[in-house]
Amino acid sequence: MARIGQWAINSVIFLGLLLVVTSCNNQPTESVSVDAQPKSKKAMFNSAPDFNADTAYLFVKQQVDFGPRVPGSKAHQQCGEFIEKKLRDYSMEIITQRPTLTTYDGKQHRLYNIIGVYKPELQKRILLFAHWDTRHIADRDTKDKDKPILGADDGASGVGVLLEIARQIHLAQPELGIDFFFTDLEDYGQPDDYSSQRQENSWCLGAQYWAANPHVPGYKANYGILLDMVGAKNAVFPREGTSLYYAPDIVDKVWRTAQALGYGALFVNDRSGNTTDDHLYVNRIANIPSIDIVHMNPMSGSYGFYHHTHNDNMDIIDPTTLKAVGQTVLQVLFNELPPAN
Ligand SMILES: [Zn+2]
Numbered sequence: 465m466a467r468i469g470q471w472a473i474n475s476v477i478f479l480g481l482l483l484v485v486t487s488c489n490n491q492p493t494e495s496v497s498v499d500a501q502p503k504s505k506k507a508m509f510n511s512a513p514d515f516n517a518d519t520a521y522l523f524v525k526q527q528v529d530f531g532p533r534v535p536g537s538k539a540h541q542q543c544g545e546f547i548e549k550k551l552r553d554y555s556m557e558i559i560t561q562r563p564t565l566t567t568y569d570g571k572q573h574r575l576y577n578i579i580g581v582y583k584p585e586l587q588k589r590i591l592l593f594a595h596w597d598t599r600h601i602a603d604r605d606t607k608d609k610d611k612p613i614l615g616a617d618d619g620a621s622g623v624g625v626l627l628e629i630a631r632q633i634h635l636a637q638p639e640l641g642i643d644f645f646f647t648d649l650e651d652y653g654q655p656d657d658y659s660s661q662r663q664e665n666s667w668c669l670g671a672q673y674w675a676a677n678p679h680v681p682g683y684k685a686n687y688g689i690l691l692d693m694v695g696a697k698n699a700v701f702p703r704e705g706t707s708l709y710y711a712p713d714i715v716d717k718v719w720r721t722a723q724a725l726g727y728g729a730l731f732v733n734d735r736s737g738n739t740t741d742d743h744l745y746v747n748r749i750a751n752i753p754s755i756d757i758v759h760m761n762p763m764s765g766s767y768g769f770y771h772h773t774h775n776d777n778m779d780i781i782d783p784t785t786l787k788a789v790g791q792t793v794l795q796v797l798f799n800e801l802p803p804a805n
Pocket of ligand 1: 651772
């Protein structure tokens with residue numbers, strides 16, 4: 465996961481203060497929370513397959529077991545081959561993108577974008593994406609800051625959920641075009657303290673490349689859903705600012721579905737600041753309305769305590785969170801099918 469804009473952090477902190485001040489001066493008022501509503505079938509037209517959280521968890525662990533998936537490393541190559549093999553197992557058509565790109569530190573890296581295409585012949589398509597590379601440094605840690613992180617949540621979780629969705633799609637064979645895009649070089653961005661000048665575009669290099677050079681010329685999808693940091697214990701997914709700017713209807717569709725499935729404690733209605741993540745470029749360059757499901761504290765505007773530290777390991781991964789996200793996205797996909805009689 466990349467970063468949250470400083471202005472957004474400030475505004476979230478300000479709003480947080482405002483809320484604290486407000487709550488100190490006012491009597492509590494009654495509020496109707498969508499989260500509190502009982503499970504409803506209203507947002508569901510078709511029953512989706514049961515997302516298997518244990519399988520998703522295993523997929524997360526298998527990636528972490530390779531070690532940090534830093535571009536150029538052996539673990540990175542092995543993990544890329546692992547993702548390709550899984551997609552092949554699920555009969556997806558596979559396209560890779562391997563140009564050489566230059567990162568903020570002047571180093572050259574061979575990009576390894578992986579796209580698994582399901583039912584390429586169908587016009588109606590949904591794009592699902594997650595980054596699979598992990599950060600080359602632990603710049604938010606207090607020790608071993610120059611060493612790479614394991615990225616159990618920041619990298620492996622989104623991929624694990626997508627692979628389990630791909631497995632379920634292969635089993636169920638719905639009539640819907642789906643593209644599974646595993647982006648590389650998302651997390652090799654310039655650290656905040658590296659220079660005073662903000663280098664937003666140093667992040668998300670794989671998604672930027674793809675958005676300008678899609679795997680199919682003139683590629684279009686109805687919308688895109690990005691998963692980033694979707695596996696931590698006690699995760700919270702506020703409605704993310706960049707997603708709300710570009711694709712408010714998709715945010716609404718996904719959050720309503722999650723809440724109808726009973727996951728309102730995770731998919732909250734709070735709004736967070738704008739993040740710079742892969743979906744920004746898919747929106748901005750490829751013009752595909754895309755949203756980001758990303759763990760963030762809506763009050764502090766910060767990611768988890770483990771973000772870009774060595775604490776981002778399997779200890780923080782919770783299958784319950786993987787299940788909530790995976791089942792929600794599967795349901796959103798199956799809601800795109802004509803209602804079953
Ligand atoms: Zn990250």
